Amino acid sequence: MRIQVKRTGGFAGIERYAEVDTSGRPDAHEWHALAEQAVAAGRGTPPVGVPDGFSYQITVDGKTVYAADPRLTGEQRKLITRVLKEGA
Amino acid sequence: MTTNGGFQPVFCTIVPPHVLDKLAQHEDSALADPARRTLERDAYERTHRRLTTVLGASAAAPPAGAAADQPHRTVYDAGHTQDLPGEKVRAEGSEPGQDATVNRAYAGLGATFDLYLKAYGRDSIDGGGLPLDATVHFGENYDNAFWNGEQMVFGDGDNEIFLDFTIPVDVIGHELTHGVTQYTANLTYFGQPGALNESLSDVFGSLIKQYSLGQTAAEADWLIGAGLLAPGVSGSALRSMKAPGTAYDDDVLGKDPQPATMDDYVKTGRDNGGVHLNSGIPNHAFYLAATALGGNAWERAGQIWYDVLTGGELPTQASFADFAKLTAAAAKARFQEGEELQAVLKAWEQVGVRTA
Numbered sequence: 352m353r354i355q356v357k358r359t360g361g362f363a364g365i366e367r368y369a370e371v372d373t374s375g376r377p378d379a380h381e382w383h384a385l386a387e388q389a390v391a392a393g394r395g396t397p398p399v400g401v402p403d404g405f406s407y408q409i410t411v412d413g414k415t416v417y418a419a420d421p422r423l424t425g426e427q428r429k430l431i432t433r434v435l436k437e438g439a
Numbered sequence: 440m441t442t443n444g445g446f447q448p449v450f451c452t453i454v455p456p457h458v459l460d461k462l463a464q465h466e467d468s469a470l471a472d473p474a475r476r477t478l479e480r481d482a483y484e485r486t487h488r489r490l491t492t493v494l495g496a497s498a499a500a501p502p503a504g505a506a507a508d509q510p511h512r513t514v515y516d517a518g519h520t521q522d523l524p525g526e527k528v529r530a531e532g533s534e535p536g537q538d539a540t541v542n543r544a545y546a547g548l549g550a551t552f553d554l555y556l557k558a559y560g561r562d563s564i565d566g567g568g569l570p571l572d573a574t575v576h577f578g579e580n581y582d583n584a585f586w587n588g589e590q591m592v593f594g595d596g597d598n599e600i601f602l603d604f605t606i607p608v609d610v611i612g613h614e615l616t617h618g619v620t621q622y623t624a625n626l627t628y629f630g631q632p633g634a635l636n637e638s639l640s641d642v643f644g645s646l647i648k649q650y651s652l653g654q655t656a657a658e659a660d661w662l663i664g665a666g667l668l669a670p671g672v673s674g675s676a677l678r679s680m681k682a683p684g685t686a687y688d689d690d691v692l693g694k695d696p697q698p699a700t701m702d703d704y705v706k707t708g709r710d711n712g713g714v715h716l717n718s719g720i721p722n723h724a725f726y727l728a729a730t731a732l733g734g735n736a737w738e739r740a741g742q743i744w745y746d747v748l749t750g751g752e753l754p755t756q757a758s759f760a761d762f763a764k765l766t767a768a769a770a771k772a773r774f775q776e777g778e779e780l781q782a783v784l785k786a787w788e789q790v791g792v793r794t795a
Contacts, residue, residue: 364715402617403585
């Protein structure tokens with residue numbers, strides 16, 4: 352499973368992008384569960400966020416959903432944080 | 440003005456809406472009732488946010504017995520979670536504690552309140568004594584600060600690129616000015632009106648810093664976010680109103696992409712249509728007008744910009760040219776046909792925005 356996260360906006364207006372390929376990872380099933388929940392709670396179009404709030408684009412195996420601070424589900428927060436931290 | 444006793448921001452809906460829908464229909468009321476309440480709360484928040492956008496926000500009531508023309512500050516600590524507002528750690532009038540972040544947030548709210556009250560006679564963000572709430576230590580290594588429509592939220596930064604977002608007082612002023620804009624001109628956060636919304640936050644954020652330091656236009660650094668970049672980053676700040684496009688040039692961050700004039704206007708769908716990019720143009724116009732006039736920038740240039748922001752004639756979809764024309768009209772209304780009007784007209788001409 353390929354999980355991509357793009358973060359845009361924010362006070363600095365600086366984009367960040369990272370992705371994780373779960374194939375061969377020992378914790379792959381954990382990533383899959385998290386990714387599926389995050390995508391299920393996502394939206395098909397970018398939601399209106401708040402000024403300077405981050406906007407997120409989450410793509411899992413080609414399917415893209417959108418979310419924005421401060422309204423993220425717990426799974427979305429966790430997935431975004433992990434991909435941006437551990438991804439390349 | 441309506442008061443509803445203060446709304447409690449609840450943005451921490453962890454359960455996705457479709458799960459709540461399902462739960463709310465459950466036969467067991469122990470499951471259904473909380474889900475229904477959460478959905479109602481969620482719907483309330485959404486409707487409230489939309490009404491706030493359309494109508495401007497109504498004021499939360501200042502605490503009973505609180506003096507007018509005094510700030511009503513409360514700082515909360517999210518303890519590195521993303522749950523708002525968090526634990527209350529400092530109330531108005533209490534002594535500074537051990538946490539420098541809490542103290543900086545408290546002082547920054549005060550500095551913002553001071554400029555608006557003393558320079559423009561505005562009692563808080565809404566002009567009606569709105570309590571100023573801030574949450575610090577939001578999230579883990581969270582690289583941002585924002586006004587969520589009702590309160591301030593500050594991250595600690597990741598310490599590799601960004602330090603603590605409470606460090607620059609202009610960042611605090613920038614975010615709270617988004618609140619002022621929300622209650623006044625309510626500029627749409629996209630394209631040119633969005634870039635104006637961003638620019639007004641930079642203008643008043645910088646003026647709050649200048650006012651608190653007692654700096655004239657000539658003495659000010661005109662930087663936004665000075666002190667925010669971690670020591671290893673090549674850059675002085677996030678934006679420069681004096682010289683947009685020169686704030687940083689770094690291996691990781693890249694180069695400051697802001698244009699200073701319409702010749703370099705950026706057409707993009709990203710960043711809400713480049714709101715943090717093209718804000719460099721009106722930012723530079725303000726810098727040019729303020730430095731041409733000299734003295735304290737909040738007094739004449741700042742007054743003209745404030746008059747446009749709060750005057751009721753600025754459309755929510757205003758273009759740069761709409762805004763520029765209104766600054767000329769405001770300069771004339773307040774200072775007649777003097778050097779203020781000339782400084783404003785020349786500033787817009789220099790950045791390539793038409794005023795006629």
